[in-house]
Amino acid sequence: MSDSYLAVEYLADNWTGSTSVIASCKNIFGISIMSPTFVIHVINVNDPPSSWQVSPADGGILEYTNVSLSWNAFDIDSGLKDITYDLFFGKTENPSLYVSGLSTRNHSISDLDDGSTYFWYVEAKDNDSSAASMNGVWSFEIDEYIPIPRTKLLLPQNTGVIDTNSINLEWETTNPTENNVSYRVLLNTTMDNLIEIAVTNKENYLVTNLDVTSIYYWTVIPVAGPYEGECLSGTWSFSVNDSFQPLIEFEISTEISRLDIERDVNTTFNVTVRNTGNAPITLSFNIDGPLKDYAYIQDSIVATIGVITSITITVNLPGIAVEAAINTDDLQLIVNAAYNNISKELVIPVAIMGEGAPTVDDDSDGDGAENESSSSGGICWSIWTWFFIILISLLLIQVFYIIKKRRKKEEAQPIPAVEEPRPFGGVPEGYVPLFINPRYSPKNLQKKNVDDGYGKYGG
Numbered sequence: 001m002s003d004s005y006l007a008v009e010y011l012a013d014n015w016t017g018s019t020s021v022i023a024s025c026k027n028i029f030g031i032s033i034m035s036p037t038f039v040i041h042v043i044n045v046n047d048p049p050s051s052w053q054v055s056p057a058d059g060g061i062l063e064y065t066n067v068s069l070s071w072n073a074f075d076i077d078s079g080l081k082d083i084t085y086d087l088f089f090g091k092t093e094n095p096s097l098y099v100s101g102l103s104t105r106n107h108s109i110s111d112l113d114d115g116s117t118y119f120w121y122v123e124a125k126d127n128d129s130s131a132a133s134m135n136g137v138w139s140f141e142i143d144e145y146i147p148i149p150r151t152k153l154l155l156p157q158n159t160g161v162i163d164t165n166s167i168n169l170e171w172e173t174t175n176p177t178e179n180n181v182s183y184r185v186l187l188n189t190t191m192d193n194l195i196e197i198a199v200t201n202k203e204n205y206l207v208t209n210l211d212v213t214s215i216y217y218w219t220v221i222p223v224a225g226p227y228e229g230e231c232l233s234g235t236w237s238f239s240v241n242d243s244f245q246p247l248i249e250f251e252i253s254t255e256i257s258r259l260d261i262e263r264d265v266n267t268t269f270n271v272t273v274r275n276t277g278n279a280p281i282t283l284s285f286n287i288d289g290p291l292k293d294y295a296y297i298q299d300s301i302v303a304t305i306g307v308i309t310s311i312t313i314t315v316n317l318p319g320i321a322v323e324a325a326i327n328t329d330d331l332q333l334i335v336n337a338a339y340n341n342i343s344k345e346l347v348i349p350v351a352i353m354g355e356g357a358p359t360v361d362d363d364s365d366g367d368g369a370e371n372e373s374s375s376s377g378g379i380c381w382s383i384w385t386w387f388f389i390i391l392i393s394l395l396l397i398q399v400f401y402i403i404k405k406r407r408k409k410e411e412a413q414p415i416p417a418v419e420e421p422r423p424f425g426g427v428p429e430g431y432v433p434l435f436i437n438p439r440y441s442p443k444n445l446q447k448k449n450v451d452d453g454y455g456k457y458g459g
Contacts, residue, residue: 016042016043017041017042018039018040018041018042019039019040019042020037020038020039020040021037021038021039021040022034022035022036022037023035046077046126046128046129047075047076047077047129048124048125048126048128048129048130048131049073049074049075049077049080049083049124049125049126049129049130049131050073050074050075050124050131050134051071051072051073051074051085051122051123051124051131051132051133051134052071052072052073052133052134052135053069053070053071053120053121053122053133053135053138054070054071054072054184054186054195054196055068055069055070055184055186055196055221055228056069056138056140056228057138057140057184057223057228058135058138058139058140059138059139059140059226060140060141060223060226060227060228061140061141061142061143061146061226061227061228062140062141062142062143062148062228063143063144063145063146063147063148063227063229063230064142064144064230065110065111065112065113065114065142065144066108066109066110066111066112067108067109067112067140068106068107068108068109069087069089069106069107069108069109069120070105070106070186070194071085071105071106071122071133072105072195072196073085073105073122073124075124075126077126078126082126082127083124083125083126084100084101084102084103084124084125085101085102085103085105085122085123085124085125086099086100086101086102086122086123086125086130087099087100087102087107087120087122088120088121088122088123089109089118089119089120090118090119090120091116091117091118091119092119093119093137093139094119094137095118095119095120095121095137098120104192104193105193106192106193106194112142113142114142114143114144115141115142115143116141116142117139117140117141117142118139118140118141118142119137119138119139120137120138120139121133121136121137121138140228146227147176147177147227148176148177148222148224148227148228148229148230149173149174149175149176149177149181149222149223149224149227149229150173150174150222150229150230150231150232151171151172151173151183151220151221151222151229151230151231151232151233152171152172152173152174152231152232152233153169153170153171153218153219153220153231153233153236154170154171154172155168155169155170156169156236156238157236157238157279157280157281157282157302157304158233158236158237158238158280158302158304159236159237159238159280159304159305160238160239160279160280161238161239161240161241161244161246161278161279162238162239162240162241162244163240163241163242163243163244163245163246164210164240164242165208165209165210165211165212165240165242166206166207166208166209166210167206167207167210167238168204168205168206168207169185169187169204169205169206169207169218169220170203170204171183171203171204171220171231171233172203173203173222175222175224175229177224177225177227179224179225179227180201180224180225181201181222181223181224181229182199182200182201182222182223182224183199183200183201183202183203183205183220183221183222183223184196184198184199184220184221184222184223185197185198185199185200185205185218185220186218186219186220186221187207187216187217187218188216188217189211189214189215189216189217190217191217191235191237194217194218194219194235210240211240212240212241212242213240213241214239214240215237215238215239215240216237216238216239216240217235217236217237218235218236218237218238219231219233219234219235219236246277246278246279247277247278247279248277248279248281248339248340248342249275249276249277250273250274250275250276250277250281250283250303250337250339250344251273251274251276251344252271252272252273252335252337252344252345252346253271253272253346254269254270254271254272254346254348255270256269256348257349258348258349258350258351259315259333259348259349259350259351260350260351260353261315261317261350261351261352261353262317262352262353263317263318263352264316264317264318265316266314266315266316267314267315267316268312268313268314268315269312269313270310270311270312270313271310271311271313271335271346272308272309272310272311273301273303273308273309273311273337274303274306274307274308274309275303275304275305275306275307276306277305278305279305280302280303280304280305281302281303281339282300282301282302282303282339283300283301283302283303283337283338283339284299284300284337284338284339285297285298285299285300285301285311285335285336285337285338286336286338287313287333287334287335287336288334288335288336288345289331289332289333289334290331290332291315291317291331291333291350292334294315294316294317294318295313295314295315295333296313296314296315296316297311297312297313297314297335298311298312313333313335315333317352331349331350331351331352332347332348332349332350333347333348333350334346334347334348335348353385
């Protein structure tokens with residue numbers, strides 16, 4: 001070598017010890033001259049831990065007034081187990097100490113002021129020294145009236161289990177802004193200390209070298225220009241187990257025994273799905289049978305282990321003649337649920353209310369006869385039809401009663417006959433008295449104005 005120094009590289013981290021160095025020089029005459037031996041001592045010197053902010057992004061605009069500040073750290077001397085953090089936060093460019101002695105690498109703050117700008121940084125400390133954030137002071141603004149992008153996590157499903165040490169994280173996005181969206185992917189084995197592992201422009205990210213015995217937590221934060229969005233799914237988790245054997249089992253059912261529909265009327269009912277396997281699955285749905293073009297169901301759902309999920313189905317048969325539907329002898333609505341190549345179907349008998357409705361097998365009385373649900377004349381009455389018939393009948397009875405009562409009042413009443421007065425002192429000629437009141441005896445009638453307590457009498 002021709003230089004007067006030697007650079008030593010690739011020393012082990014935190015290596016301490018001593019080494020001896022001897023140098024020799026050769027002059028222009030080829031004569032070597034040895035230097036004295038000198039000793040180099042390498043001693044342990046504590047380096048301050050390093051930290052840097054992660055979220056929210058510097059200069060970002062947030063829609064919500066509750067924010068979670070997160071950061072990462074590194075310490076070459078002892079790792080992160082003995083590191084604590086002081087958070088500096090406020091509305092000034094040189095924020096004051098907000099909280100000290102934090103052991104986690106995130107902190108939530110609520111009830112921030114709309115329209116305000118906040119500044120923050122973190123100082124990481126070990127037992128001997130401390131250092132402020134490597135990327136200086138960050139800031140963000142609160143604006144509750146801006147549109148922000150939002151993500152929804154898709155795969156791997158929440159609480160799911162995978163049997164490989166790599167997985168493709170997938171999500172979907174709604175972006176009401178006019179800016180392109182990038183995604184901050186956060187993942188860790190602890191829910192409280194998510195680490196940003198990547199920034200991507202795609203709606204998926206491949207994670208490799210996973211620990212096959214760990215549980216991982218993850219989320220995705222969208223950023224559209226200066227607008228930082230949110231993940232509607234929150235934080236999901238999945239576990240890695242290379243010996244895991246997924247068991248795919250599910251059930252589909254409904255509480256109704258027959259579906260009664262009317263033309264031009266939306267008829268809704270629910271079917272339920274229960275995942276009886278050991279792994280979350282995404283089930284897809286479709287409708288089959290003669291009424292498939294008039295029934296509507298959502299395309300898919302995520303069925304969590306052991307959870308009963310309800311799905312609403314709407315049927316609307318048009319008022320025009322739909323011969324393919326109403327002329328079917330065995331009218332049914334078939335609901336199919338499928339996961340990959342595993343599928344199950346639910347068959348529901350259907351009756352169309354009104355004229356020309358097909359009969360539906362019903363042997364509820366046990367006599368072996370079928371098609372008993374149709375009334376005479378081919379008319380099936382719905383509950384609402386009977387309700388209106390009864391209501392109208394009651395109104396007619398009330399009207400008839402009122403009319404009859406009014407007519408009765410208007411009829412002429414007979415005038416009671418007036419009895420002619422009896423002559424004083426005797427009985428009319430030609431009559432034989434059967435009873436004579438002493439009051440009207442001839443003797444008493446000759447008296448003048450006698451009052452016996454029942455009125456006056458006498459001549």
